[in-house]
Amino acid sequence: MTARAVLLRTGYRTFLRPLLFRAHHGDPEAIHEDMITWLERLGASPAVRGLLRLLHGGAANPVSVAGVAFPGRVGVAAGLDKDGRAALAWQAFGFGFAELGTVTGLAQPGNDRPRVFRLRESSAIINRMGFNNLGARAMAERLDGLGVRRGNLQVGVPLGISLGKTKAVPLDAAAEDYLTSLRALAPFADYIAVNVSSPNTPGLRSLQGADHLGALLGALTREAEHLAAAEPLGAVPIFLKIAPDLSWNEVDAVLETACEQNVRGVIATNTTLTRHGLAPADEARAAEAGGLSGVPLTARAREVVTYITAHSPLPVIASGGIMSATDAEAMFDAGARLVELYTGFIYEGSGLIAAINALPPTRRTA
Template identity: 60%
Template sequence: MSAAEQARTKGQELVNRGLLAGYQQVLRPGLFRLRGGDAEAIHEDMIRALGAAGRLPAPAQRLAGAALGRRGGATVAGIQFPGRVGVAAGLDKNGIAARAWAGLGFGFAELGTVTAQAQPGNPKPRLFRAKQSEAIINRMGFNNEGAQALASRLEEWGVQRGNRALGIPLGISLGKTKVTPLDGAVEDYLTSLRLLADKADYVAVNISSPNTPGLRSLQDGDALRELTKALVTEARVLNEVSPVPIFVKVAPDLTWEALDEVLETCEQAGVSGLIATNTTLGRDGLKGSDVRLAAEAGGLSGAPLTVRSREVVARIVERSALPVMGVGGIMTPADAQAMFDAGARLVQVYSGFIYNGPALVRGINSLPH
């Protein structure tokens, strides 16, 4: 490395440290105290604020994105991603902040999870911060305005698949409506796909959330075979020349045998890739006073998932040629680098962004390619 490159790298490190310290020591404590510490209310306020920020003129957003260092990128499933770190599903369920993510340095954003019908989700409280453990437990239950509402919002903003109207590719995560019985799940997913396929650069099939009864059973054998085949076939019907890529999001709690079966099924169905992983039902990694939250139902995300999600990605890469987006426990740029080293082509963040802010995005963007 030349002296100029060393100086530039050192400068980036200093900027990243300053951004991280400012967020962790000043901004985050204040944010976490708002609304009496109600994590869900604070999250909703943040999304609304980002939605308002997304109305800033495009030049201002491009300048902000450049300051946060988006560069490099990758081509996955035929999609050109301008950066390798994206917004994970669940952070922006209804796409309210979709116009702001590019300005925060993200290379793509996965909106949702949305369902065919609007639904309120599970009873509150349903979102808990395990601060000492840098973790989150949620049992949201796919609360969202529905696939049609998201389609209408994106239509209003001129979003069409591939046109980069919001500056970055958009994925859309689809889930099953809670009131839909499992034997109606395929048609439920197809309804959402038909509404959103022309707005999404890729579609993520969420069959691994632990917060909708029976949903994870769709990862099993015949159920997964039927669902993936139907979605891939319908994507081709909707656009014969260039069908929207279908990604399947898997749980971290699968046995290796079950994961191998998922991979074989996805390959046979023509799925374009995997997203690994969703939240876990395990409670290992909770520290100190956070142990009291272990009895709360729902999925655990954040630092306790770092190792397991990386292991799952490595297993997928070992057993399959399908590209992988790595998500789960990416709290630092080093975690992202380890995920890339395990074979992930792209990474997504949620809990890491909540705990470490835009500095995490900038730090990942600064990683060597």
């Protein structure tokens, strides 16, 4: 680990994290909302962004995936910045891209609170947020106001946008709901992530079944081609985010469908419904509904990434259980082209980004 990474990690663990974790009587969601508010304010100042870039260093080891040039291999996972409020800030922390959302066709409040639970001894989080967001149109207006356009790097890094299904929309109308979001956001997205794997919207994971998935992905990729008629960059690439709880036969079927429908990449994985690997002190939380992320997901997410890269030509963005530079390096060695952080960023801070950026390029990501 570099001196910069050690300094950032020590400062976060010693000073900032204890303050954050105690704020709002330890309410993780309220703390998260404050964090996004502060990042939005910091990002609005070019001078502050410049100082933060000096402190954190820049992204490293650029890589091209699905025609998108990423200046670095580590990015923001969906869920961290649901409405794109902190879009201007992410580059300043050393991220090489940011995946905004998950956003839905219609604004929705998400599930009832409390819906986020920190499992400190396990370095994990359980969440059942339920795609709370202001809707696709509001995100489009926000990004338009920032001057973002696909490919212009207005916020310094490529932006992915994760799309989900509005809870009130029935499953048989899901495709049109996703299309509503795609039409609103394609002009601003360097790639689109299709989230059919969150465990927190009733029935959503059933869209990973071959029949539902083929129809949905086909509709999205065809619409992306249609929208690209006046787009010099061509169709916005569509990526698919999958669950870690699928069997290998189910993964095979998903990959086959994705390739048939011209999907350009896979994001592996979302949160898990299993509760393996929890520390004894956290086992009382196991009964909480929702998806589990963090250290208990590390091994399974790496297994899924390894399987996909061995069985499919699609490039993989690794997401899930990346809590250290060693975890990221293992994902790169398994064949991932990029990695994303959420829970790792919450527990380890920006030192984790610096440590991953300091990793040497591997043969598979160079």
